[in-house]
Amino acid sequence: MKRTAMILPVLVVLGALGISALFVVDERENVLVLQFGQVKQVRTEPGLGYKIPLIQEVVRYDARILGLQSQPLEITPLDDRRLVVDAFMRWRIVNVVDFREAVGIEGVMAAQGRLERILNAAIREVLGAVPSGAVLSEDRTVLMNRIRDLARRQAATLGVEVIDVRLTRTDLPEQNLEATFARMRAEREREAADEIARGNEAAQRVRALADRTVVELVSSARRESEIIRGEADARRNAIYADAFGLDPEFFSFTRSLTSYERAMKSENTSMVMRPDSEFFSYLRSAGGAGLPDMSTILPELPEEQDEPASETPGEPLLQ
Known part of the structure:
Protein backbone atom coordinates (compact mmCIF):
# COMPACT_ATOMS: atom_id res chain seq x y z
CA MET A 1 0.00 0.00 0.00
CA LYS A 2 2.81 2.35 0.88
CA ARG A 3 4.62 1.42 -2.33
CA THR A 4 1.54 2.24 -4.37
CA ALA A 5 1.26 5.58 -2.63
CA MET A 6 4.85 6.40 -3.57
CA ILE A 7 4.60 5.24 -7.21
CA LEU A 8 1.43 7.22 -7.99
CA PRO A 9 3.02 10.67 -7.60
CA VAL A 10 5.97 9.56 -9.65
CA LEU A 11 3.68 8.41 -12.43
CA VAL A 12 1.82 11.69 -12.30
CA VAL A 13 5.04 13.63 -12.58
CA LEU A 14 6.28 11.45 -15.40
CA GLY A 15 2.95 11.85 -17.22
CA ALA A 16 3.10 15.60 -16.83
CA LEU A 17 6.64 15.65 -18.11
CA GLY A 18 5.64 13.46 -21.05
CA ILE A 19 2.75 15.74 -21.91
CA SER A 20 4.94 18.84 -21.63
CA ALA A 21 7.38 17.24 -24.05
CA LEU A 22 4.75 17.27 -26.78
CA PHE A 23 3.73 20.33 -28.82
CA VAL A 24 1.52 20.90 -31.83
CA VAL A 25 2.61 22.89 -34.89
CA ASP A 26 -0.28 24.77 -36.53
CA GLU A 27 -0.32 25.24 -40.32
CA ARG A 28 -0.45 29.02 -39.83
CA GLU A 29 2.81 29.25 -37.88
CA ASN A 30 6.49 28.33 -37.77
CA VAL A 31 8.04 26.91 -34.61
CA LEU A 32 11.53 27.03 -33.11
CA VAL A 33 12.69 24.75 -30.31
CA LEU A 34 15.30 26.55 -28.20
CA GLN A 35 17.66 25.18 -25.59
CA PHE A 36 19.33 27.83 -23.49
CA GLY A 37 18.73 30.32 -26.33
CA GLN A 38 20.17 28.08 -29.02
CA VAL A 39 18.02 26.78 -31.86
CA LYS A 40 17.65 23.01 -31.70
CA GLN A 41 14.67 22.40 -33.97
CA VAL A 42 12.89 24.22 -36.78
CA ARG A 43 9.34 23.08 -37.51
CA THR A 44 7.56 24.67 -40.49
CA GLU A 45 5.20 21.79 -41.29
CA PRO A 46 2.01 21.20 -39.30
CA GLY A 47 1.95 18.22 -36.96
CA LEU A 48 3.11 16.93 -33.54
CA GLY A 49 6.58 17.71 -32.18
CA TYR A 50 8.73 16.73 -29.22
CA LYS A 51 11.08 18.62 -26.95
CA ILE A 52 12.98 18.02 -23.74
CA PRO A 53 10.82 19.15 -20.87
CA LEU A 54 12.09 21.91 -18.60
CA ILE A 55 15.19 22.35 -20.75
CA GLN A 56 13.85 23.23 -24.16
CA GLU A 57 11.19 25.81 -25.02
CA VAL A 58 8.94 26.38 -28.03
CA VAL A 59 8.79 29.79 -29.76
CA ARG A 60 6.03 30.33 -32.30
CA TYR A 61 6.03 32.82 -35.21
CA ASP A 62 3.17 33.68 -37.52
CA ALA A 63 3.70 32.21 -41.01
CA ARG A 64 0.92 34.24 -42.64
CA ILE A 65 1.31 37.46 -44.63
CA LEU A 66 1.51 40.41 -42.25
CA GLY A 67 0.84 44.09 -42.85
CA LEU A 68 2.68 47.23 -41.83
CA GLN A 69 1.24 50.75 -42.06
CA SER A 70 3.97 53.37 -41.93
CA GLN A 71 3.62 56.72 -40.20
CA PRO A 72 3.29 59.88 -42.35
CA LEU A 73 6.71 60.80 -43.68
CA GLU A 74 7.76 64.17 -45.07
CA ILE A 75 10.01 63.97 -48.10
CA THR A 76 11.58 66.44 -50.54
CA PRO A 77 11.37 65.38 -54.22
CA LEU A 78 13.75 66.46 -56.93
CA ASP A 79 12.03 69.84 -57.48
CA ASP A 80 12.26 70.77 -53.75
CA ARG A 81 8.50 70.61 -53.14
CA ARG A 82 7.80 69.05 -49.77
CA LEU A 83 5.34 66.14 -49.67
CA VAL A 84 3.77 64.04 -46.93
CA VAL A 85 3.79 60.34 -47.83
CA ASP A 86 2.77 57.16 -46.06
CA ALA A 87 2.80 53.58 -47.31
CA PHE A 88 1.51 50.10 -46.57
CA MET A 89 3.81 47.08 -46.67
CA ARG A 90 2.89 43.40 -46.81
CA TRP A 91 5.53 40.95 -45.60
CA ARG A 92 6.05 37.46 -44.15
CA ILE A 93 8.70 35.43 -42.33
CA VAL A 94 10.55 33.09 -44.67
CA ASN A 95 13.53 32.08 -42.45
CA VAL A 96 12.63 31.76 -38.77
CA VAL A 97 16.23 31.15 -37.69
CA ASP A 98 17.52 34.37 -39.27
CA PHE A 99 14.44 36.15 -38.00
CA ARG A 100 15.10 34.98 -34.42
CA GLU A 101 18.74 36.01 -34.61
CA ALA A 102 17.85 39.43 -36.07
CA VAL A 103 15.01 40.49 -33.75
CA GLY A 104 15.70 38.43 -30.63
CA ILE A 105 12.99 37.70 -28.13
CA GLU A 106 10.83 40.69 -29.09
CA GLY A 107 9.65 38.92 -32.25
CA VAL A 108 7.20 40.53 -34.62
CA MET A 109 7.00 43.83 -32.73
CA ALA A 110 10.72 44.42 -33.13
CA ALA A 111 10.54 43.35 -36.78
CA GLN A 112 7.75 45.86 -37.44
CA GLY A 113 9.92 48.71 -36.13
CA ARG A 114 12.93 47.70 -38.19
CA LEU A 115 10.85 47.16 -41.32
CA GLU A 116 9.29 50.61 -40.94
CA ARG A 117 12.74 52.19 -40.85
CA ILE A 118 13.75 50.19 -43.93
CA LEU A 119 10.55 51.26 -45.71
CA ASN A 120 11.03 54.94 -44.84
CA ALA A 121 14.61 54.87 -46.09
CA ALA A 122 13.50 53.27 -49.37
CA ILE A 123 10.73 55.86 -49.80
CA ARG A 124 13.15 58.75 -49.25
CA GLU A 125 15.68 57.30 -51.69
CA VAL A 126 13.23 56.57 -54.49
CA LEU A 127 10.90 59.58 -54.23
CA GLY A 128 13.76 61.99 -53.61
CA ALA A 129 15.14 61.22 -57.07
CA VAL A 130 11.98 62.12 -59.03
CA PRO A 131 9.97 65.36 -59.40
CA SER A 132 6.84 65.86 -57.34
CA GLY A 133 4.66 65.59 -60.45
CA ALA A 134 5.60 61.93 -60.80
CA VAL A 135 4.78 61.29 -57.15
CA LEU A 136 1.41 63.06 -57.30
CA SER A 137 0.33 61.41 -60.54
CA GLU A 138 -2.20 58.61 -60.52
CA ASP A 139 0.18 56.11 -62.11
CA ARG A 140 2.83 55.50 -59.44
CA THR A 141 3.27 51.78 -60.05
CA VAL A 142 6.88 52.11 -61.20
CA LEU A 143 7.83 54.09 -58.10
CA MET A 144 6.08 51.63 -55.76
CA ASN A 145 7.84 48.68 -57.42
CA ARG A 146 11.20 50.39 -56.99
CA ILE A 147 10.47 50.99 -53.30
CA ARG A 148 9.40 47.36 -52.88
CA ASP A 149 12.55 45.99 -54.53
CA LEU A 150 14.82 48.20 -52.47
CA ALA A 151 13.06 47.32 -49.22
CA ARG A 152 13.09 43.63 -50.14
CA ARG A 153 16.88 43.57 -50.53
CA GLN A 154 17.40 45.32 -47.20
CA ALA A 155 14.82 43.22 -45.33
CA ALA A 156 16.32 39.92 -46.50
CA THR A 157 18.86 40.07 -43.63
CA LEU A 158 15.94 39.87 -41.18
CA GLY A 159 14.73 36.59 -42.62
CA VAL A 160 11.57 38.18 -44.02
CA GLU A 161 10.25 38.73 -47.55
CA VAL A 162 8.65 42.02 -48.61
CA ILE A 163 5.74 41.04 -50.84
CA ASP A 164 4.31 44.41 -51.82
CA VAL A 165 4.50 48.13 -51.04
CA ARG A 166 1.73 50.62 -51.80
CA LEU A 167 1.73 54.40 -51.39
CA THR A 168 -1.52 55.18 -49.59
CA ARG A 169 -1.19 58.98 -49.43
CA THR A 170 0.87 61.62 -51.20
CA ASP A 171 -0.20 65.08 -50.11
CA LEU A 172 1.29 68.49 -49.60
CA PRO A 173 2.01 69.71 -46.06
CA GLU A 174 -0.76 71.78 -44.53
CA GLN A 175 1.37 74.92 -44.46
CA ASN A 176 2.03 74.63 -48.20
CA LEU A 177 -1.49 73.83 -49.35
CA GLU A 178 -2.74 77.41 -49.59
CA ALA A 179 0.31 78.63 -51.48
CA THR A 180 0.15 75.64 -53.79
CA PHE A 181 -3.55 76.13 -54.44
CA ALA A 182 -2.96 79.83 -55.18
CA ARG A 183 -0.20 78.93 -57.63
CA MET A 184 -2.43 76.32 -59.26
CA ARG A 185 -5.26 78.86 -59.56
CA ALA A 186 -2.87 81.39 -61.13
CA GLU A 187 -1.65 78.79 -63.62
CA ARG A 188 -5.20 77.81 -64.53
CA GLU A 189 -6.22 81.45 -64.94
CA ARG A 190 -3.21 82.07 -67.17
CA GLU A 191 -4.09 79.03 -69.27
CA ALA A 192 -7.71 80.22 -69.46
CA ALA A 193 -6.57 83.69 -70.57
CA ASP A 194 -4.36 82.13 -73.24
CA GLU A 195 -7.24 80.00 -74.47
CA ILE A 196 -9.56 83.02 -74.55
CA ALA A 197 -6.97 85.06 -76.46
CA ARG A 198 -6.47 82.26 -78.97
CA GLY A 199 -10.25 81.92 -79.32
CA ASN A 200 -10.66 85.66 -79.91
CA GLU A 201 -7.89 85.58 -82.49
CA ALA A 202 -9.50 82.66 -84.29
CA ALA A 203 -12.90 84.40 -84.14
CA GLN A 204 -11.39 87.58 -85.58
CA ARG A 205 -9.87 85.60 -88.43
CA VAL A 206 -13.20 83.92 -89.12
CA ARG A 207 -15.04 87.26 -89.05
CA ALA A 208 -12.47 88.88 -91.35
CA LEU A 209 -12.72 85.97 -93.77
CA ALA A 210 -16.53 86.16 -93.64
CA ASP A 211 -16.49 89.94 -94.26
CA ARG A 212 -14.13 89.54 -97.18
CA THR A 213 -16.28 86.76 -98.59
CA VAL A 214 -19.38 88.95 -98.24
CA VAL A 215 -17.67 91.85 -100.04
CA GLU A 216 -16.48 89.53 -102.80
CA LEU A 217 -19.91 87.94 -103.21
CA VAL A 218 -21.71 91.31 -103.20
CA SER A 219 -19.24 92.77 -105.69
CA SER A 220 -19.53 89.74 -107.92
CA ALA A 221 -23.34 89.85 -107.68
CA ARG A 222 -23.41 93.56 -108.48
CA ARG A 223 -21.11 93.12 -111.43
CA GLU A 224 -23.20 90.26 -112.77
CA SER A 225 -26.38 92.28 -112.17
CA GLU A 226 -24.91 95.27 -114.07
CA ILE A 227 -23.90 92.99 -116.90
CA ILE A 228 -27.35 91.41 -117.00
CA ARG A 229 -29.02 94.84 -116.75
CA GLY A 230 -26.84 96.20 -119.56
CA GLU A 231 -27.58 93.19 -121.73
CA ALA A 232 -31.30 93.58 -120.95
CA ASP A 233 -31.18 97.30 -121.76
CA ALA A 234 -29.38 96.59 -124.99
CA ARG A 235 -31.92 93.94 -125.92
CA ARG A 236 -34.78 96.28 -124.96
CA ASN A 237 -33.35 99.08 -127.05
CA ALA A 238 -32.87 96.69 -129.91
CA ILE A 239 -36.49 95.58 -129.63
CA TYR A 240 -37.61 99.22 -129.44
CA ALA A 241 -35.50 100.12 -132.44
CA ASP A 242 -36.82 97.21 -134.44
CA ALA A 243 -40.42 98.00 -133.44
CA PHE A 244 -40.12 101.75 -134.09
CA GLY A 245 -38.28 101.16 -137.33
CA LEU A 246 -41.32 99.40 -138.69
CA ASP A 247 -43.44 102.59 -138.33
CA PRO A 248 -41.54 105.89 -137.81
CA GLU A 249 -44.80 107.81 -137.59
CA PHE A 250 -45.92 105.67 -134.66
CA PHE A 251 -42.54 106.16 -133.02
CA SER A 252 -42.87 109.95 -133.30
CA PHE A 253 -46.38 109.76 -131.95
CA THR A 254 -45.38 107.73 -128.83
CA ARG A 255 -42.40 109.99 -128.20
CA SER A 256 -44.67 113.04 -128.26
CA LEU A 257 -47.14 111.44 -125.87
CA THR A 258 -44.29 110.62 -123.51
CA SER A 259 -43.09 114.21 -123.63
Whole structure:
Protein backbone atom coordinates (compact mmCIF):
# COMPACT_ATOMS: atom_id res chain seq x y z
CA MET A 1 0.00 0.00 0.00
CA LYS A 2 2.81 2.35 0.88
CA ARG A 3 4.62 1.42 -2.33
CA THR A 4 1.54 2.24 -4.37
CA ALA A 5 1.26 5.58 -2.63
CA MET A 6 4.85 6.40 -3.57
CA ILE A 7 4.60 5.24 -7.21
CA LEU A 8 1.43 7.22 -7.99
CA PRO A 9 3.02 10.67 -7.60
CA VAL A 10 5.97 9.56 -9.65
CA LEU A 11 3.68 8.41 -12.43
CA VAL A 12 1.82 11.69 -12.30
CA VAL A 13 5.04 13.63 -12.58
CA LEU A 14 6.28 11.45 -15.40
CA GLY A 15 2.95 11.85 -17.22
CA ALA A 16 3.10 15.60 -16.83
CA LEU A 17 6.64 15.65 -18.11
CA GLY A 18 5.64 13.46 -21.05
CA ILE A 19 2.75 15.74 -21.91
CA SER A 20 4.94 18.84 -21.63
CA ALA A 21 7.38 17.24 -24.05
CA LEU A 22 4.75 17.27 -26.78
CA PHE A 23 3.73 20.33 -28.82
CA VAL A 24 1.52 20.90 -31.83
CA VAL A 25 2.61 22.89 -34.89
CA ASP A 26 -0.28 24.77 -36.53
CA GLU A 27 -0.32 25.24 -40.32
CA ARG A 28 -0.45 29.02 -39.83
CA GLU A 29 2.81 29.25 -37.88
CA ASN A 30 6.49 28.33 -37.77
CA VAL A 31 8.04 26.91 -34.61
CA LEU A 32 11.53 27.03 -33.11
CA VAL A 33 12.69 24.75 -30.31
CA LEU A 34 15.30 26.55 -28.20
CA GLN A 35 17.66 25.18 -25.59
CA PHE A 36 19.33 27.83 -23.49
CA GLY A 37 18.73 30.32 -26.33
CA GLN A 38 20.17 28.08 -29.02
CA VAL A 39 18.02 26.78 -31.86
CA LYS A 40 17.65 23.01 -31.70
CA GLN A 41 14.67 22.40 -33.97
CA VAL A 42 12.89 24.22 -36.78
CA ARG A 43 9.34 23.08 -37.51
CA THR A 44 7.56 24.67 -40.49
CA GLU A 45 5.20 21.79 -41.29
CA PRO A 46 2.01 21.20 -39.30
CA GLY A 47 1.95 18.22 -36.96
CA LEU A 48 3.11 16.93 -33.54
CA GLY A 49 6.58 17.71 -32.18
CA TYR A 50 8.73 16.73 -29.22
CA LYS A 51 11.08 18.62 -26.95
CA ILE A 52 12.98 18.02 -23.74
CA PRO A 53 10.82 19.15 -20.87
CA LEU A 54 12.09 21.91 -18.60
CA ILE A 55 15.19 22.35 -20.75
CA GLN A 56 13.85 23.23 -24.16
CA GLU A 57 11.19 25.81 -25.02
CA VAL A 58 8.94 26.38 -28.03
CA VAL A 59 8.79 29.79 -29.76
CA ARG A 60 6.03 30.33 -32.30
CA TYR A 61 6.03 32.82 -35.21
CA ASP A 62 3.17 33.68 -37.52
CA ALA A 63 3.70 32.21 -41.01
CA ARG A 64 0.92 34.24 -42.64
CA ILE A 65 1.31 37.46 -44.63
CA LEU A 66 1.51 40.41 -42.25
CA GLY A 67 0.84 44.09 -42.85
CA LEU A 68 2.68 47.23 -41.83
CA GLN A 69 1.24 50.75 -42.06
CA SER A 70 3.97 53.37 -41.93
CA GLN A 71 3.62 56.72 -40.20
CA PRO A 72 3.29 59.88 -42.35
CA LEU A 73 6.71 60.80 -43.68
CA GLU A 74 7.76 64.17 -45.07
CA ILE A 75 10.01 63.97 -48.10
CA THR A 76 11.58 66.44 -50.54
CA PRO A 77 11.37 65.38 -54.22
CA LEU A 78 13.75 66.46 -56.93
CA ASP A 79 12.03 69.84 -57.48
CA ASP A 80 12.26 70.77 -53.75
CA ARG A 81 8.50 70.61 -53.14
CA ARG A 82 7.80 69.05 -49.77
CA LEU A 83 5.34 66.14 -49.67
CA VAL A 84 3.77 64.04 -46.93
CA VAL A 85 3.79 60.34 -47.83
CA ASP A 86 2.77 57.16 -46.06
CA ALA A 87 2.80 53.58 -47.31
CA PHE A 88 1.51 50.10 -46.57
CA MET A 89 3.81 47.08 -46.67
CA ARG A 90 2.89 43.40 -46.81
CA TRP A 91 5.53 40.95 -45.60
CA ARG A 92 6.05 37.46 -44.15
CA ILE A 93 8.70 35.43 -42.33
CA VAL A 94 10.55 33.09 -44.67
CA ASN A 95 13.53 32.08 -42.45
CA VAL A 96 12.63 31.76 -38.77
CA VAL A 97 16.23 31.15 -37.69
CA ASP A 98 17.52 34.37 -39.27
CA PHE A 99 14.44 36.15 -38.00
CA ARG A 100 15.10 34.98 -34.42
CA GLU A 101 18.74 36.01 -34.61
CA ALA A 102 17.85 39.43 -36.07
CA VAL A 103 15.01 40.49 -33.75
CA GLY A 104 15.70 38.43 -30.63
CA ILE A 105 12.99 37.70 -28.13
CA GLU A 106 10.83 40.69 -29.09
CA GLY A 107 9.65 38.92 -32.25
CA VAL A 108 7.20 40.53 -34.62
CA MET A 109 7.00 43.83 -32.73
CA ALA A 110 10.72 44.42 -33.13
CA ALA A 111 10.54 43.35 -36.78
CA GLN A 112 7.75 45.86 -37.44
CA GLY A 113 9.92 48.71 -36.13
CA ARG A 114 12.93 47.70 -38.19
CA LEU A 115 10.85 47.16 -41.32
CA GLU A 116 9.29 50.61 -40.94
CA ARG A 117 12.74 52.19 -40.85
CA ILE A 118 13.75 50.19 -43.93
CA LEU A 119 10.55 51.26 -45.71
CA ASN A 120 11.03 54.94 -44.84
CA ALA A 121 14.61 54.87 -46.09
CA ALA A 122 13.50 53.27 -49.37
CA ILE A 123 10.73 55.86 -49.80
CA ARG A 124 13.15 58.75 -49.25
CA GLU A 125 15.68 57.30 -51.69
CA VAL A 126 13.23 56.57 -54.49
CA LEU A 127 10.90 59.58 -54.23
CA GLY A 128 13.76 61.99 -53.61
CA ALA A 129 15.14 61.22 -57.07
CA VAL A 130 11.98 62.12 -59.03
CA PRO A 131 9.97 65.36 -59.40
CA SER A 132 6.84 65.86 -57.34
CA GLY A 133 4.66 65.59 -60.45
CA ALA A 134 5.60 61.93 -60.80
CA VAL A 135 4.78 61.29 -57.15
CA LEU A 136 1.41 63.06 -57.30
CA SER A 137 0.33 61.41 -60.54
CA GLU A 138 -2.20 58.61 -60.52
CA ASP A 139 0.18 56.11 -62.11
CA ARG A 140 2.83 55.50 -59.44
CA THR A 141 3.27 51.78 -60.05
CA VAL A 142 6.88 52.11 -61.20
CA LEU A 143 7.83 54.09 -58.10
CA MET A 144 6.08 51.63 -55.76
CA ASN A 145 7.84 48.68 -57.42
CA ARG A 146 11.20 50.39 -56.99
CA ILE A 147 10.47 50.99 -53.30
CA ARG A 148 9.40 47.36 -52.88
CA ASP A 149 12.55 45.99 -54.53
CA LEU A 150 14.82 48.20 -52.47
CA ALA A 151 13.06 47.32 -49.22
CA ARG A 152 13.09 43.63 -50.14
CA ARG A 153 16.88 43.57 -50.53
CA GLN A 154 17.40 45.32 -47.20
CA ALA A 155 14.82 43.22 -45.33
CA ALA A 156 16.32 39.92 -46.50
CA THR A 157 18.86 40.07 -43.63
CA LEU A 158 15.94 39.87 -41.18
CA GLY A 159 14.73 36.59 -42.62
CA VAL A 160 11.57 38.18 -44.02
CA GLU A 161 10.25 38.73 -47.55
CA VAL A 162 8.65 42.02 -48.61
CA ILE A 163 5.74 41.04 -50.84
CA ASP A 164 4.31 44.41 -51.82
CA VAL A 165 4.50 48.13 -51.04
CA ARG A 166 1.73 50.62 -51.80
CA LEU A 167 1.73 54.40 -51.39
CA THR A 168 -1.52 55.18 -49.59
CA ARG A 169 -1.19 58.98 -49.43
CA THR A 170 0.87 61.62 -51.20
CA ASP A 171 -0.20 65.08 -50.11
CA LEU A 172 1.29 68.49 -49.60
CA PRO A 173 2.01 69.71 -46.06
CA GLU A 174 -0.76 71.78 -44.53
CA GLN A 175 1.37 74.92 -44.46
CA ASN A 176 2.03 74.63 -48.20
CA LEU A 177 -1.49 73.83 -49.35
CA GLU A 178 -2.74 77.41 -49.59
CA ALA A 179 0.31 78.63 -51.48
CA THR A 180 0.15 75.64 -53.79
CA PHE A 181 -3.55 76.13 -54.44
CA ALA A 182 -2.96 79.83 -55.18
CA ARG A 183 -0.20 78.93 -57.63
CA MET A 184 -2.43 76.32 -59.26
CA ARG A 185 -5.26 78.86 -59.56
CA ALA A 186 -2.87 81.39 -61.13
CA GLU A 187 -1.65 78.79 -63.62
CA ARG A 188 -5.20 77.81 -64.53
CA GLU A 189 -6.22 81.45 -64.94
CA ARG A 190 -3.21 82.07 -67.17
CA GLU A 191 -4.09 79.03 -69.27
CA ALA A 192 -7.71 80.22 -69.46
CA ALA A 193 -6.57 83.69 -70.57
CA ASP A 194 -4.36 82.13 -73.24
CA GLU A 195 -7.24 80.00 -74.47
CA ILE A 196 -9.56 83.02 -74.55
CA ALA A 197 -6.97 85.06 -76.46
CA ARG A 198 -6.47 82.26 -78.97
CA GLY A 199 -10.25 81.92 -79.32
CA ASN A 200 -10.66 85.66 -79.91
CA GLU A 201 -7.89 85.58 -82.49
CA ALA A 202 -9.50 82.66 -84.29
CA ALA A 203 -12.90 84.40 -84.14
CA GLN A 204 -11.39 87.58 -85.58
CA ARG A 205 -9.87 85.60 -88.43
CA VAL A 206 -13.20 83.92 -89.12
CA ARG A 207 -15.04 87.26 -89.05
CA ALA A 208 -12.47 88.88 -91.35
CA LEU A 209 -12.72 85.97 -93.77
CA ALA A 210 -16.53 86.16 -93.64
CA ASP A 211 -16.49 89.94 -94.26
CA ARG A 212 -14.13 89.54 -97.18
CA THR A 213 -16.28 86.76 -98.59
CA VAL A 214 -19.38 88.95 -98.24
CA VAL A 215 -17.67 91.85 -100.04
CA GLU A 216 -16.48 89.53 -102.80
CA LEU A 217 -19.91 87.94 -103.21
CA VAL A 218 -21.71 91.31 -103.20
CA SER A 219 -19.24 92.77 -105.69
CA SER A 220 -19.53 89.74 -107.92
CA ALA A 221 -23.34 89.85 -107.68
CA ARG A 222 -23.41 93.56 -108.48
CA ARG A 223 -21.11 93.12 -111.43
CA GLU A 224 -23.20 90.26 -112.77
CA SER A 225 -26.38 92.28 -112.17
CA GLU A 226 -24.91 95.27 -114.07
CA ILE A 227 -23.90 92.99 -116.90
CA ILE A 228 -27.35 91.41 -117.00
CA ARG A 229 -29.02 94.84 -116.75
CA GLY A 230 -26.84 96.20 -119.56
CA GLU A 231 -27.58 93.19 -121.73
CA ALA A 232 -31.30 93.58 -120.95
CA ASP A 233 -31.18 97.30 -121.76
CA ALA A 234 -29.38 96.59 -124.99
CA ARG A 235 -31.92 93.94 -125.92
CA ARG A 236 -34.78 96.28 -124.96
CA ASN A 237 -33.35 99.08 -127.05
CA ALA A 238 -32.87 96.69 -129.91
CA ILE A 239 -36.49 95.58 -129.63
CA TYR A 240 -37.61 99.22 -129.44
CA ALA A 241 -35.50 100.12 -132.44
CA ASP A 242 -36.82 97.21 -134.44
CA ALA A 243 -40.42 98.00 -133.44
CA PHE A 244 -40.12 101.75 -134.09
CA GLY A 245 -38.28 101.16 -137.33
CA LEU A 246 -41.32 99.40 -138.69
CA ASP A 247 -43.44 102.59 -138.33
CA PRO A 248 -41.54 105.89 -137.81
CA GLU A 249 -44.80 107.81 -137.59
CA PHE A 250 -45.92 105.67 -134.66
CA PHE A 251 -42.54 106.16 -133.02
CA SER A 252 -42.87 109.95 -133.30
CA PHE A 253 -46.38 109.76 -131.95
CA THR A 254 -45.38 107.73 -128.83
CA ARG A 255 -42.40 109.99 -128.20
CA SER A 256 -44.67 113.04 -128.26
CA LEU A 257 -47.14 111.44 -125.87
CA THR A 258 -44.29 110.62 -123.51
CA SER A 259 -43.09 114.21 -123.63
CA TYR A 260 -46.61 115.50 -122.92
CA GLU A 261 -46.95 113.16 -119.98
CA ARG A 262 -43.66 114.21 -118.43
CA ALA A 263 -44.18 117.94 -119.03
CA MET A 264 -47.70 118.12 -117.61
CA LYS A 265 -47.29 115.62 -114.82
CA SER A 266 -47.34 118.15 -112.00
CA GLU A 267 -50.60 119.94 -111.23
CA ASN A 268 -48.82 123.26 -110.61
CA THR A 269 -46.97 123.33 -113.91
CA SER A 270 -47.46 126.48 -115.99
CA MET A 271 -46.14 126.94 -119.52
CA VAL A 272 -45.88 130.09 -121.60
CA MET A 273 -45.04 129.48 -125.27
CA ARG A 274 -46.02 130.45 -128.79
CA PRO A 275 -48.98 128.67 -130.36
CA ASP A 276 -46.79 127.46 -133.17
CA SER A 277 -44.19 126.06 -130.77
CA GLU A 278 -42.56 122.79 -131.81
CA PHE A 279 -43.74 121.23 -128.54
CA PHE A 280 -47.23 120.83 -130.06
CA SER A 281 -46.07 120.34 -133.63
CA TYR A 282 -47.37 116.77 -133.74
CA LEU A 283 -50.84 117.86 -132.67
CA ARG A 284 -50.88 120.41 -135.49
CA SER A 285 -49.52 118.01 -138.10
CA ALA A 286 -51.58 116.03 -140.51
CA GLY A 287 -50.60 112.87 -138.67
CA GLY A 288 -52.67 114.05 -135.75
CA ALA A 289 -55.95 113.40 -137.49
CA GLY A 290 -58.85 113.26 -135.15
CA LEU A 291 -57.08 115.52 -132.65
CA PRO A 292 -58.07 119.17 -132.09
CA ASP A 293 -56.07 121.90 -133.77
CA MET A 294 -54.06 123.81 -131.21
CA SER A 295 -54.45 127.04 -133.21
CA THR A 296 -58.16 127.00 -132.47
CA ILE A 297 -57.56 126.42 -128.80
CA LEU A 298 -54.68 128.82 -128.13
CA PRO A 299 -55.13 132.38 -129.44
CA GLU A 300 -52.46 133.84 -131.71
CA LEU A 301 -50.10 136.16 -129.92
CA PRO A 302 -49.08 139.54 -131.27
CA GLU A 303 -46.06 139.64 -133.59
CA GLU A 304 -43.91 141.54 -131.11
CA GLN A 305 -44.21 138.58 -128.79
CA ASP A 306 -42.53 136.15 -131.15
CA GLU A 307 -40.09 135.24 -128.41
CA PRO A 308 -41.31 133.45 -125.25
CA ALA A 309 -42.23 135.72 -122.41
CA SER A 310 -39.77 136.07 -119.65
CA GLU A 311 -40.07 133.63 -116.83
CA THR A 312 -42.00 134.93 -113.88
CA PRO A 313 -41.33 133.70 -110.35
CA GLY A 314 -43.03 130.41 -109.76
CA GLU A 315 -43.76 129.83 -113.50
CA PRO A 316 -41.00 127.93 -115.38
CA LEU A 317 -40.44 128.64 -119.00
CA LEU A 318 -40.72 125.47 -121.07
CA GLN A 319 -40.18 125.22 -124.82
